[in-house]
Amino acid sequence: xxxxxxxxxxxxxxxxxxxxxxxxxxxxxxxxxxxxxxxxxxxxxxxxxxxxxxxxxxxxxxxxxxxxxxxxxxxxxxxxxxxxxxxxxxxxxxxxxxxxxxxxxxxxxxxxxxxxxxxxxxxxxxxxxxxxxxxxxxxxxxxxxxxxxxxxxxxxxxxxxxx
Amino acid sequence: xxxxxxxxxxxxxxxxxxxxxxxxxxxxxxxxxxxxxxxxxxxxxxxxxxxxxxxxxxxxxxxxxxxxxxxxxxxxxxxxxxxxxxxxxxxxxxxxxxxxxxxxxxxxxxxxxxxxxxxxxxxxxxxxxxxxxxxxxxxxxxxxxxxxxxxxxxxxxxxxxxxxxxxxxxxxxxxxxxxxxxxxxxxxxxxxxxxxxxxxxxxxxxxxxxxxxxxxxxxxxxxxxxxxxxxxxxxxxxxxxxxxxxxxxxxxxxxxxxxxxxxxxxxxxxxxxxxxxxxxxxxxxxxxxxxxxxxxxxxxxxxxxxxxxxxxxxxxxxxxxxxxxxxxxxxxxxxxxxxxxxxxxxxxxxxxxxxxxxxxxxxxxxxxxxxxxxxxxxxxxxxxxxxxxxxxxxxxxxxxxxxxxxxxxxxxxxxxxxxxxxxxxxxx
Numbered sequence: 001x002x003x004x005x006x007x008x009x010x011x012x013x014x015x016x017x018x019x020x021x022x023x024x025x026x027x028x029x030x031x032x033x034x035x036x037x038x039x040x041x042x043x044x045x046x047x048x049x050x051x052x053x054x055x056x057x058x059x060x061x062x063x064x065x066x067x068x069x070x071x072x073x074x075x076x077x078x079x080x081x082x083x084x085x086x087x088x089x090x091x092x093x094x095x096x097x098x099x100x101x102x103x104x105x106x107x108x109x110x111x112x113x114x115x116x117x118x119x120x121x122x123x124x125x126x127x128x129x130x131x132x133x134x135x136x137x138x139x140x141x142x143x144x145x146x147x148x149x150x151x152x153x154x155x156x157x158x159x160x161x162x163x
Numbered sequence: 164x165x166x167x168x169x170x171x172x173x174x175x176x177x178x179x180x181x182x183x184x185x186x187x188x189x190x191x192x193x194x195x196x197x198x199x200x201x202x203x204x205x206x207x208x209x210x211x212x213x214x215x216x217x218x219x220x221x222x223x224x225x226x227x228x229x230x231x232x233x234x235x236x237x238x239x240x241x242x243x244x245x246x247x248x249x250x251x252x253x254x255x256x257x258x259x260x261x262x263x264x265x266x267x268x269x270x271x272x273x274x275x276x277x278x279x280x281x282x283x284x285x286x287x288x289x290x291x292x293x294x295x296x297x298x299x300x301x302x303x304x305x306x307x308x309x310x311x312x313x314x315x316x317x318x319x320x321x322x323x324x325x326x327x328x329x330x331x332x333x334x335x336x337x338x339x340x341x342x343x344x345x346x347x348x349x350x351x352x353x354x355x356x357x358x359x360x361x362x363x364x365x366x367x368x369x370x371x372x373x374x375x376x377x378x379x380x381x382x383x384x385x386x387x388x389x390x391x392x393x394x395x396x397x398x399x400x401x402x403x404x405x406x407x408x409x410x411x412x413x414x415x416x417x418x419x420x421x422x423x424x425x426x427x428x429x430x431x432x433x434x435x436x437x438x439x440x441x442x443x444x445x446x447x448x449x450x451x452x453x454x455x456x457x458x459x460x461x462x463x464x465x466x467x468x469x470x471x472x473x474x475x476x477x478x479x480x481x482x483x484x485x486x487x488x489x490x491x492x493x494x495x496x497x498x499x500x501x502x503x504x505x506x507x508x509x510x511x512x513x514x515x516x517x518x519x520x521x522x523x524x525x526x527x528x529x530x531x532x533x534x535x536x537x538x539x540x541x542x543x544x545x546x547x548x549x550x551x552x553x554x555x556x557x558x559x560x561x562x563x564x565x566x567x568x569x570x571x572x573x574x575x576x577x578x579x580x581x582x583x584x585x586x587x588x589x590x591x
Binding site for chain 1: 521
């Protein structure tokens with residue numbers, strides 16, 4: 001799993017010109033898996049939306065092996081890929097999904113990514129009707145997101161993820 | 164029934180409530196008297212004979228102190244109570260029972276004994292079964308407001324399942340879990356002090372009273388998170404450094420790690436099969452360190468694994484990387500490993516790496532406002548929390564994760580191998 005994760009980190013950097021933050025990476029990988037590719041990460045709900053312990057452990061392994069380093073920028077942890085001679089590629093079918101998710105969400109704010117992924121998590125685990133997603137997101141996030149914004153996100157999930 | 168007290172070498176008198184005493188007196192809890200807290204470490208640090216029994220009492224003692232502090236300090240700082248008095252009392256009682264029961268599912272020799280678990284099986288699986296299927300479930304059913312299901316819902320259940328349960332209260336239950344499972348949880352607070360005391364080392368000591376006194380709560384939107392007041396920063400620093408030292412000097416001690424490998428082999432013979440989720444609970448509960456050691460003694464004449472463990476027949480560590488080694492040190496390690504395999508083809512060699520216990524490596528999770536990871540530091544000069552590293556230059560050197568790799572070889576050949584490694588690295 002670690003090498004695929006490293007490839008994703010490098011791709012995000014290439015596409016956006018900057019290092020991904022931890023939250024951004026957790027959410028983008030979540031959405032890649034939601035699009036059907038299997039990276040093997042199980043997600044729970046952390047303070048700020050879906051979060052994977054396994055992904056965090058893989059990041060630590062990459063850091064231990066010298067493949068990435070953690071940079072602290074303000075109050076965000078950025079993940080910087082270190083130049084590597086080893087080939088870090090992913091399968092062509094996975095690459096297509098990875099690239100499309102990165103392109104689609106590269107300019108999406110962490111605030112919005114948190115809502116999209118939380119709403120998707122609710123739809124998959126608690127029920128996918130509009131009302132169930134609305135209720136579930138409010139239960140997890142309290143009053144952080146206005147109802148209209150949650151409903152707009154439900155529309156996005158329907159269009160993009162068939163929910 | 165009045166209050167009963169247990170005399171504890173770390174915390175002094177620990178008072179227990181009647182419901183807690185009933186749990187303590189149950190057979191599954193009494194079994195913890197025979198599960199060593201640090202597995203094989205007693206064969207390195209001879210004082211490390213302490214068990215999960217005392218640790219469980221210690222965590223229960225600390226968790227209510229920590230909860231009281233975080234909730235009271237919130238009210239002092241923000242002028243409003245965090246919870247109503249009824250809810251506060253309920254959560255406090257609940258947390259103490261969670262702390263008391265959190266280690267019920269440990270196998271013989273604690274974590275060292277998990278080497279015989281099938282992939283994906285964790286001791287928490289047995290904690291859940293013990294909570295739900297033994298006399299402890301009956302004791303809890305007789306209480307008015309705490310059930311096995313509620314304990315597991317807060318402490319052990321996966322989020323995807325917990326959220327389906329209408330009794331799962333957010334953000335409160337995540338906040339409660341933070342006292343048992345976070346960078347600053349009471350499990351760590353107790354075991355650092357306890358393990359340090361029993362091992363006879365000073366590395367794990369820190370100012371626990373100051374740290375607990377400085378706990379607070381960070382509340383924003385749907386987030387309710389355990390936080391530290393700026394005034395407790397130095398105690399927090401001590402705590403983080405204690406974790407680092409204890410990992411390097413005790414938990415990942417080179418001899419202890421090799422003994423863990425020997426123990427796993429001997430335990431495979433003891434259990435017959437690997438431990439799976441299908442292992443009957445009565446079989447699991449009938450095992451503890453004493454039972455396993457008796458089995459090893461009976462097999463000493465016929466089973467080499469049992470004999471080697473009992474006789475402390477260990478390999479020598481012939482090479483070890485620096486504590487926070489990077490890519491170049493990793494490459495040197497590979498080079499040396501290949502050299503040994505090439506030059507000493509008939510010598511038994513074993514390799515160990517901190518990466519094998521990735522979830523146990525102490526990592527400084529500075530507070531990341533985006534992901535919510537880490538512990539927020541509350542200051543009087545900023546409305547947004549600060550993170551540990553921006554407040555503490557002292558800890559910046561510990562930011563890189565621990566990455567120790569080791570090579571072990573037969574004792575008889577150890578000096579010869581070390582000599583060839585010295586030859587290889589001479590002038591390097």
